[in-house]
Structures are given as structure tokens and as C-alpha cells.
Amino acid sequence: MDGPFANRGRRWPNVTVAIIALWTCASPALSQQVSLPPPLASNHATDPPLAEAMQRIEQLEQTVFELQQRQNGGLIEAEAPICFDAPTAELPTHYPIYDSGWTLRPYDAAKTPFELTIGLHNQFRYTGFSRDEATTIDAAGNVNTIPNRNDFDVNRGRLVFSGYALDKDLGFYANIDYSTVASSSIQPLLGWISFRHNDALTLYMGLGKVPGTWEWQQTSRYTMGADRTLATTFFRPSITAGMWGIGKLGDSLSYTVFVGNGLNTLTLRSSDLDTNFVYSALAWWEPLGEFGVGFSDQEHHDNLAIRVGHGLTQTKNDSTSTDQSGAEQTVVRLSDGTRLVEPNALAPGVTVNAFDVWLYTAHLGLKKQGYSFSSEVFMRWLRNIEGTGGTSLESLLDNGFYIQGGAFVIPKKLELFVRGSAVTGDFGTGSEVAAGLNWHLFDKRSARFTLDVTDIRDSPAEQSRTGYVAGESGTLLRAQLWTFF
Structure with missing residues (x-):
């Protein structure tokens, strides 16, 4: 058919699309309910006036879609004119x-x-400590004062930036730490760039944790008590710059592998480091499904969840060019709390300036219906120990463990727990026994009040954030509010 109605059969469907689009634009309250049909096939490419109309309709459709997204995101109100x-x-x-x-x-x-x-993470804590002895004498013959405590602190405050850029698989993370107990009140603590290849491998580069042990690998927000155990504090590595990979092999096996500058080099510069890397790996198996984060069964697993794993960490510490101990060696302690590199610690007139560290750990965790159990054992070898003047010293083996269990008496809200840990070696044994409660304020992990009481005997560990002091014996009381939002 020729004449003005020749294209009527082709135009009416497109006019219908235009009417629907304009009607949707005029009625914002209905814009959330209307889905526009896909453009109908036509030969309007050969009809200039119709081609312009269809182009305008497509623009309107795109505008409606974007306005719907803005409205769903709360940027505009449903009754607002569009x-x-x-x-x-x-x-x-x-x-x-x-x-x-x-x-x-x-x-x-x-x-x-x-x-x-x-x-924002914030850990606000009250700490009270009643000592049994005012002083102790360490393996090097030093007399150390043990303080009583009665104070408030922000043990960990963290402003955290995370996300992705350029591509959804290119992630970033930066953690600015503020504290009233650390040597630096404000400092960058962790930060990295990550590349996700697939579920089997995400590669990280930056400042991160040397994995080492299970309780150390978990964030401090998810500890059973107010902080990590005495044994973990003694044995664990710390933070350094390096590269690491994290992934899952199949549905139940996970791993972390790490290579970095040293056991603990967070505050050190290149001039303070030797030329040896630290190597660490942690692998775990969850055969019955996801175990979840942390140690408490706040998720309330209906069925038994199991996690079993182990880790290995190794590094060599060399003496400096002046035959002195290096800055990164100062975190290693004997089983009575004496620093390994303290003069006279292992022999009169000798200061250790080089040694190798091997740390092996194994762990087990269980969760079911609000009940939880977790434990980890530690074995640390100090080998190839050298002192000033080329003195060779015997290797040392230190062992330790922690064990803890919890039960929610009010599901997902109130948990009671007990735990204990110990360290033993050639220079003595130190231990702790604790009991306490966790109150999840909004039935979530993001706001938790913790109260625990700990009996400490001859602590081998010392760390400002956890509250342990080397050589102390006494009663430690901690009341803490952890928030994350």
C-alpha cells in the first residue's frame, strides 16, 4: 500500500513504546512498577523521522532507568517531580x-x-591488675618491676578504608590505627593492594600479618575473651611488608602463604633489617561446611562445623655489621619472658646476635548450636644461635597451647566462656586460666561487651595491647566494649 498510511503497521508498535515511556516519566510513583518492553524490531533505520523518534525514546528509557536507580538509592523521593x-x-x-x-x-x-x-573499629577497655609480687628477676639477672593497674584505654582504634578501583578484582585496604597503649598513638597498621584471580588465589602486596597461628590470623574483634591468649601472644609473629596469597582449593580446603621482610618489622626501616625473608603458611580444612569467623558460635550452626589446620613459619636473623643484635630480633623471648637478645640471657658475658626461628602450630575448632570449642598447640625451635665473639649456643625448644570453650545461654546474645593457656621451655613455665562473658548488644558481632577475669602465673609474654607483662603473677580484670560500624 502506498501513501501516508504505508508504514502504519510498522509505526504503531514503536508509538506504543513511546507512550509507555512518556507515561512512566510523568508518573514517578509508578516508575518502580513499570518495566519497559525491549525495542521492537523495525526498519526505522531507513526512515529518518522515525529513527530520530526511536533514538529519543531510547534516551528516555535510559533516563527512566537511572532515575529509578537514584530513587531506590534514596537520592530522590518517590513523590518528587521528575x-x-x-x-x-x-x-x-x-x-x-x-x-x-x-x-x-x-x-x-x-x-x-x-x-x-x-x-571504624573501636576497642575501649578497663584494665585492673593486682600483682602477687612487686618485682621479678629474669634469666639475665635483671630486676623488673611489676606494676598494679587501674586504668581506661583505647587499645585498638582503627579507621578502615577498603574497596576496589579500576576493576572489581583490584581491591585495596588501608587501616589507620590510633591507640593509647602503643608507642605511636597514630600510625598506619595494615595496608595492601589485592588482585583476585579466582577463588583459588587472591594475591596481596603491602603491609600485612605474617600468618603463623590461627588466633593471630583472626582479627582481634573475634577473640573469645577481651584479647588473644597468653600463649598466642608469646609465640605469634607480627606485621611486616611483603607479598601473600589467600585462596580455597575445592569447597573445604583454604590456605594463606606469605613471604615478607621479617617476623615483626612494622616500625622498622630498610637500614634496620637484615637480608633474610620470613616464610609462613597456614592451611585449614572445614569438611562439614563453613566454620565461620572467630571462635564463638554466634552464627548458631544447626549442624556440627569443624575446622582443623596447621601452620609453619621460618626465618633467619643475622647479626648486624657491628656484630650486634638486630632491631627485628627483639620480639623473641625465652619461656620466662626474658628477651633472647638481652645481654647475659643465655650465658654470662654473651649477647645473642644471630639465630633461626622455626614455628609449627596445629589447631582444632568445633561449633554447634551456640556451643564452641577451640584449641591450638605451638612448637618453636630457636636454632643456630650465635653470640658475641662467635660463641655458638645450644638450640632451644619451647612448647605451648591454649584451650577455650563457650556456650550461648541466650542464643546469639549472651555467651559464657572459659579458657586457659601455657608456655613451657628451658627457662620455666608460664600460664593463665580465665573465665568471662560476651554480650552481643544487637545480636551481632559488630558490638560486643566482654568481661573476663584471668589468673596469671609467671607470664612469659609481654605486649601492650593484650595487657600481659613479662614475669608477672596476679589477677587481671578486663571489661571491654568492641564496636565496628
């Missing part, structure tokens, strides 16, 4: 939302691949 005069290029690319921290999230990650989450 104007289509502004070009779509001026619409925002991101919207704010709360998702375990304040998050700036893209509408379309393919077009604008960047996301940022800002979170």
Missing part, C-alpha cells in the same frame, strides 16, 4: 549506602568501577 530536560551525563555515577561501614557504591560497576567503604 525532569527529563537535564542530559543523562549529569546524573551521579555513585550512591551512598550503609554496608558494614559507609559505602560509596556505583550504579553501574562496568562503567564506573570504583567503590569505597569507610568503617
Whole structure:
């Protein structure tokens, strides 16, 4: 058929699409309910007026979609008038939302691949300690004062930035730490760039934890008590710059492998380091499904969950060019709490300036219906020990463990727990026994009050954040509020 109605059969479907689009634009309250049909096939490419109309309809469809996203994100109200005069290029690319921290999230990650989450950790603690003895004498013959305590502190405060940039598999993380107990009140603590290849491997580069032990690998927010155990504090490595990989092999086997500058080099510069790397790996198996984070069964597993694993860490510590102990060696202690590199610690007139460290750990965890059990054993060898003047000293073996169990008397809210740990070696044995409660304020892990009482005997560990002091015996009381938002 020729004449003005020749294309009627082809035009009416497209006019219908236009009417639906305009009607949707005019009624914002209905815009959440209407889904536009896909463009109908036609030969409008050969019809210039119709081609222009269809192009405008497609622009309107895109505008409606973006306005719907803005409305769902809370950027505009459902009753607000909608104007289509502004070009779509001026619409925002991101919207704010709360998702375990304040998050700036893209509408379309393919077009604008960047996301940022800002979170805040805060650990506020009261510490009281009643000593049994005012002083102790260590293996080097030093007389050390043991203080009583009655104070408030912010043991860990952390402003955390995380997200991805350029690609969803290119992640970043930065942690700015503030504290009233550390030597630096404000400092960068952890920070890295990560590349996710697949579930089997994500590669990290930056400042991170040397894995070493299970309780150390877990964040301090998820400890059973107010902080990590005495045994973990004694044996664990710390933080250093390096590279590491994390992944899952199949459905139940996970791993972390790490290579970095040393056992604990957080505050050190290259001039303070020797030329040896630290190597560490931790692997664990969860044969009955996801074990979950931490040690408490706050998830309330209906069925038994099991985690079993082990780890190995090794590094060599060389003497400095002046035949003195290096700065990164000072974290290693004997089983009575004496620093290994303290003069006279192993022999009169001798100061250790070189040694190798081998640390092996094995752990087991169980969770079911609010009950939990977890334990870890430690074996540490100090080998190839050298002192000033080329003195060779005998190797040392230290052993330790912790064991802890909890039960929720109010599901997901109130947990009672007990735990104990010990360290033994050639220079003595130190131990602790503790009991306490965890109160999850909103039935979640993000706000937790903890109260525990610990009896300490001859502590081999010392660390400002945990509250242990080398050589102390007495009663430690901690009341703490952990929040994360």
C-alpha cells in the first residue's frame, strides 16, 4: 500500500513504546512498577523521522532507568517531580549506602568501577591488675618491676578504608590505627593492594600479618575473651611488608602463604633489617561446611562445623655489621619472658646476635548450636644461635597451647566462656586460666561487651595491647566494649 498510511503497521508498535515511556516519566510513583518492553524490531533505520523518534525514546528509557536507580538509592523521593530536560551525563555515577561501614557504591560497576567503604573499629577497655609480687628477676639477672593497674584505654582504634578501583578484582585496604597503649598513638597498621584471580588465589602486596597461628590470623574483634591468649601472644609473629596469597582449593580446603621482610618489622626501616625473608603458611580444612569467623558460635550452626589446620613459619636473623643484635630480633623471648637478645640471657658475658626461628602450630575448632570449642598447640625451635665473639649456643625448644570453650545461654546474645593457656621451655613455665562473658548488644558481632577475669602465673609474654607483662603473677580484670560500624 502506498501513501501516508504505508508504514502504519510498522509505526504503531514503536508509538506504543513511546507512550509507555512518556507515561512512566510523568508518573514517578509508578516508575518502580513499570518495566519497559525491549525495542521492537523495525526498519526505522531507513526512515529518518522515525529513527530520530526511536533514538529519543531510547534516551528516555535510559533516563527512566537511572532515575529509578537514584530513587531506590534514596537520592530522590518517590513523590518528587521528575525532569527529563537535564542530559543523562549529569546524573551521579555513585550512591551512598550503609554496608558494614559507609559505602560509596556505583550504579553501574562496568562503567564506573570504583567503590569505597569507610568503617571504624573501636576497642575501649578497663584494665585492673593486682600483682602477687612487686618485682621479678629474669634469666639475665635483671630486676623488673611489676606494676598494679587501674586504668581506661583505647587499645585498638582503627579507621578502615577498603574497596576496589579500576576493576572489581583490584581491591585495596588501608587501616589507620590510633591507640593509647602503643608507642605511636597514630600510625598506619595494615595496608595492601589485592588482585583476585579466582577463588583459588587472591594475591596481596603491602603491609600485612605474617600468618603463623590461627588466633593471630583472626582479627582481634573475634577473640573469645577481651584479647588473644597468653600463649598466642608469646609465640605469634607480627606485621611486616611483603607479598601473600589467600585462596580455597575445592569447597573445604583454604590456605594463606606469605613471604615478607621479617617476623615483626612494622616500625622498622630498610637500614634496620637484615637480608633474610620470613616464610609462613597456614592451611585449614572445614569438611562439614563453613566454620565461620572467630571462635564463638554466634552464627548458631544447626549442624556440627569443624575446622582443623596447621601452620609453619621460618626465618633467619643475622647479626648486624657491628656484630650486634638486630632491631627485628627483639620480639623473641625465652619461656620466662626474658628477651633472647638481652645481654647475659643465655650465658654470662654473651649477647645473642644471630639465630633461626622455626614455628609449627596445629589447631582444632568445633561449633554447634551456640556451643564452641577451640584449641591450638605451638612448637618453636630457636636454632643456630650465635653470640658475641662467635660463641655458638645450644638450640632451644619451647612448647605451648591454649584451650577455650563457650556456650550461648541466650542464643546469639549472651555467651559464657572459659579458657586457659601455657608456655613451657628451658627457662620455666608460664600460664593463665580465665573465665568471662560476651554480650552481643544487637545480636551481632559488630558490638560486643566482654568481661573476663584471668589468673596469671609467671607470664612469659609481654605486649601492650593484650595487657600481659613479662614475669608477672596476679589477677587481671578486663571489661571491654568492641564496636565496628
